[in-house]
Amino acid sequence: MSPRISEIWVYLAASPLLGLTLTLLAYQGAVQVSKRYNGHPLANPVLLAVSALVTLLWATGTPYRTYFDGAQFVHFLLGPATVALAIPLYAQVGRLRRMAMPLLLTLLAGSLTAAFSAVLIGHLFGASEATLLSLAPKSVTTPIAMGIAERIGGLPSLTAVLVILTGILGAVGARSLYALLRIDDHAVRGFAIGIASHGIGTARAFQVSEQAGAFAALAMGLNGLLTALLLPWLIPPLMHWLG
Amino acid sequence: MLNAITLLLVFQLAGEAITILFALPVPGPVIGMALLFAALALRGGPSGGLRETAQNLLQHLSLLFVPAGVGVMLHFQRMADEWLPILIALFASTFITIAVSALLLRALTRREPAAANTERRP
Numbered sequence A: 001m002s003p004r005i006s007e008i009w010v011y012l013a014a015s016p017l018l019g020l021t022l023t024l025l026a027y028q029g030a031v032q033v034s035k036r037y038n039g040h041p042l043a044n045p046v047l048l049a050v051s052a053l054v055t056l057l058w059a060t061g062t063p064y065r066t067y068f069d070g071a072q073f074v075h076f077l078l079g080p081a082t083v084a085l086a087i088p089l090y091a092q093v094g095r096l097r098r099m100a101m102p103l104l105l106t107l108l109a110g111s112l113t114a115a116f117s118a119v120l121i122g123h124l125f126g127a128s129e130a131t132l133l134s135l136a137p138k139s140v141t142t143p144i145a146m147g148i149a150e151r152i153g154g155l156p157s158l159t160a161v162l163v164i165l166t167g168i169l170g171a172v173g174a175r176s177l178y179a180l181l182r183i184d185d186h187a188v189r190g191f192a193i194g195i196a197s198h199g200i201g202t203a204r205a206f207q208v209s210e211q212a213g214a215f216a217a218l219a220m221g222l223n224g225l226l227t228a229l230l231l232p233w234l235i236p237p238l239m240h241w242l243g
Numbered sequence B: 001m002l003n004a005i006t007l008l009l010v011f012q013l014a015g016e017a018i019t020i021l022f023a024l025p026v027p028g029p030v031i032g033m034a035l036l037f038a039a040l041a042l043r044g045g046p047s048g049g050l051r052e053t054a055q056n057l058l059q060h061l062s063l064l065f066v067p068a069g070v071g072v073m074l075h076f077q078r079m080a081d082e083w084l085p086i087l088i089a090l091f092a093s094t095f096i097t098i099a100v101s102a103l104l105l106r107a108l109t110r111r112e113p114a115a116a117n118t119e120r121r122p
Helices: A003-013 A017-034 A044-058 A062-077 A079-083 A086-091 A093-098 A099-124 A129-135 A142-152 A154-179 A187-210 A211-241 B003-022 B028-045 B048-059 B059-113 B113-119
Strands: none
Touching: A003 A017, A003 A044, A017 A044, A017 A062, A017 B059, A044 A099, A044 A154, A044 B059, A062 A079, A079 A086, A079 A142, A079 B003, A079 B028, A079 B048, A079 B059, A086 A093, A086 A211, A086 B028, A086 B048, A093 A099, A093 A211, A093 B048, A099 A129, A099 A154, A099 A187, A099 A211, A099 B059, A129 A142, A129 A154, A129 A211, A129 B059, A142 A154, A142 A187, A142 B028, A142 B059, A154 A187, A187 A211, A187 B059, A211 B028, B003 B028, B003 B048, B028 B113, B048 B059
16 A cells, blocks of 8 residues: 555544445445345355455554444444334234234243353353353344343443354254254244344345244344343343352 | 434434433333334334335344444454354354244144144145
8 A cells, every 4th residue: 555545544534434435335345245146144244244344444454443433323323223123023913912922932932042041151161251241142133232232241342243143143054953853834933033043034034935034023023122121130140150 | 204213213212211210221222112112002003104214224224233243353352262162152052042942932832723823824
């Protein structure tokens, strides 16, 4: 990089415009790549955009703070987007009523399994406390998971990464697991992946069938709410017990 | 569009206010989501504008995760130090959760075949 270009970079990096524009460009590029691979779960737009941006910032020696001064305008929209989840959730209210009890019991069991198994297995293999607290909300959609991580003392930005990895894992592996367990009801398939793998799992379920997708969206929304209500009360005693 | 965005922000603000007021351990936007859900139930569904705006916002939900995701660069050291427990925990926990949820829901809906059948497509 010639001195002049790096001077321009330093100048531009000082204003929020650069971080914001780079975020949008990286995302649109990532969506194009994802489309080319027919939405293959491994060609996840978030994973691709984040990798590209991290590489660029690292190569130019730009601190995350500087980047985030611009990117925060995109980040801010997570709040209203979380509120907006009420609308697809409301669209499922009829099904929710009909299968209410089985769905709620499954939700409770799945939600607790997701958080506790992650913390216990992480602890078993020697993860640090901050990592365990960041792992706990990993099955919940990112805006809610980050809020929970902040509340219980985890690292929200680490949680965001763990959430995305969890989504990709579930989306890639669920089909084989369902074949192994001989689960073929699409409502059951969708609901289970929605609990474990939030939005990325839901996107995957919609590729399988409309019914699987609707149940996944329902599970994702409800699990976000339930986990946000339960974890701040359950995680401190669990961590205390683990020492 | 502008109405809908204002409405979403008002519900978020109400959620944040309730969280602070009652010292709730739940993120403000989650309370906002619950409030909006209750409002929709009372009102009998969203207006066309609200539904459209929500659709647009949620269609690019992935974009909104990118700035936070880039924050992984702050945690390179941690990921390098703890990649094994992180990887095993994510892998095992995700598949255990899917299996527990799917097997339980199948068992529960089998006991109530009427409920399950109404959901099955012909």
